[in-house]
Amino acid sequence: DTGVSQDPRHKITKRGQNVTFRCDPISEHNRLYWYRQTLGQGPEFLTYFQNEAQLEKSRLLSDRFSAERPKGSFSTLEIQRTEQGDSAMYLCASSSTPNTGELFFGEGSRLTVL
Amino acid sequence: AQKVTQAQTEISVVEKEDVTLDCVYETRDTTYYLFWYKQPPSGELVFLIRRNSFDEQNEISGRYSWNFQKSTSSFNFTITASQVVDSAVYFCALSYNFNKFYFGSGTKLNVKP
Numbered sequence: 545d546t547g548v549s550q551d552p553r554h555k556i557t558k559r560g561q562n563v564t565f566r567c568d569p570i571s572e573h574n575r576l577y578w579y580r581q582t583l584g585q586g587p588e589f590l591t592y593f594q595n596e597a598q599l600e601k602s603r604l605l606s607d608r609f610s611a612e613r614p615k616g617s618f619s620t621l622e623i624q625r626t627e628q629g630d631s632a633m634y635l636c637a638s639s640s641t642p643n644t645g646e647l648f649f650g651e652g653s654r655l656t657v658l
Numbered sequence: 659a660q661k662v663t664q665a666q667t668e669i670s671v672v673e674k675e676d677v678t679l680d681c682v683y684e685t686r687d688t689t690y691y692l693f694w695y696k697q698p699p700s701g702e703l704v705f706l707i708r709r710n711s712f713d714e715q716n717e718i719s720g721r722y723s724w725n726f727q728k729s730t731s732s733f734n735f736t737i738t739a740s741q742v743v744d745s746a747v748y749f750c751a752l753s754y755n756f757n758k759f760y761f762g763s764g765t766k767l768n769v770k771p
Contacts, residue, residue, distance in 0.1 A: 547702075575756075586662075586749050586761030587703070600757050635703070645691050645756045649703040 546570070548650035550636050556656045557626055564622045565653040569638030576619050577647065578611055579635040580604070587635055593619060626657045660685050662752050664762035671740055672770050679735040679765045681750030687711075692726065692733045693751040697764070703749065709733060740769045 549568045557563050569576050574595050579587035590609070592600045595616035605611075608626075613619040623630055633654050637647040661684040671677045683692065694706040707717065709726050717724045721738045737744055747766045753759045 577759075579761075584667075584763070586664075586751075586763050587759075589758050589760070592757050602758075633701075637703075639756070643756045645693065645708050645753060645759075646705045647695075647703070647759065648705070651700070651702045 548636055548638055548648050550634075550650040550653045552653060553651065554654045554656070556658065558658050559628060560625055562622065562624045563626055563655060564620055565634050565636075565655075567619045567621070567636030567638075567650060569618070569636070570640070570648055573638035573640050573648070574616065575639040575641070575643060576613055577637045577639075578619070578621050579637065581633045581635055581652070582631075590621070590634075623655070626655070628657045631655055631657045660687075660752055660754070660760045662750050662760050662762035664750055664765050666765045667763075668766040668768065670768040670770065673742060674739050676736060676738050677740050677767065677769075679737075679748050679750075679767065681733045681735065681762060683731050683733065683750070683752045685731075685752060685754065687754040690752060690754040691756070693753070693759070694724070694733075694735050695749045695751060695761075697747040697749065699746070706735075706748075737767075740767075742769050742771055745769045 551566045576593045578590040581587045593613040608624045611621045633652040635652045637649045663682045690711045692709045695703045723736045725734045747764045749764045750762045
């Protein structure tokens with residue numbers, strides 16, 4: 545079993561540009577999560593999918609953020625009109641059914657907004 | 659509201675010392691789950707343990723042990739005879755439905771040879 549993979553691992557962009565991150569969960573994991581982690585902090589919840597349905601979304605997620613999980617497999621997280629405050633590590637995690645609460649994390653996608 | 663507090667930002671110990679990482683949580687739910695994750699320097703968070711709110715039995719796994727006390731809303735993690743490979747950031751987390759997980763700010767453990 546391959547683990548959760550995220551792409552790209554590092555993205556440097558200028559303020560105002562759009563960026564998209566991709567997450568490929570462990571196959572057959574029907575739950576997928578996006579978290580954001582800034583330096584010295586724990587992961588902050590962004591959103592959660594069960595299969596293709598986005599069931600919960602954090603208030604932290606402004607209108608500039610959108611996530612999709614077409615066909616319930618991979619997921620994308622898009623940030624439009626990036627701001628310097630968006631600089632962070634974006635983590636993807638997946639979990640299996642039945643759900644034990646154990647999250648399997650990817651290595652993350654680091655975003656730097658100049 | 660759900661909240662997890664890890665007051666210890668960073669701890670340094672010498673190899674073979676025992677070390678305890680503190681975790682205090684807040685929740686109004688009567689059923690909830692507590693977790694510990696390890697984030698080594700490579701960056702990927704790794705699950706260590708899950709505890710249910712209705713099971714206060716302490717758990718031991720090798721050099722790791724966990725002390726869950728509902729009376730003080732704490733879920734502390736002890737590493738016995740620490741090793742250099744234990745150096746990492748450790749996160750405590752809380753969830754009531756597995757949809758959303760609340761993480762503490764983490765404790766960085768430095769184990770020196």
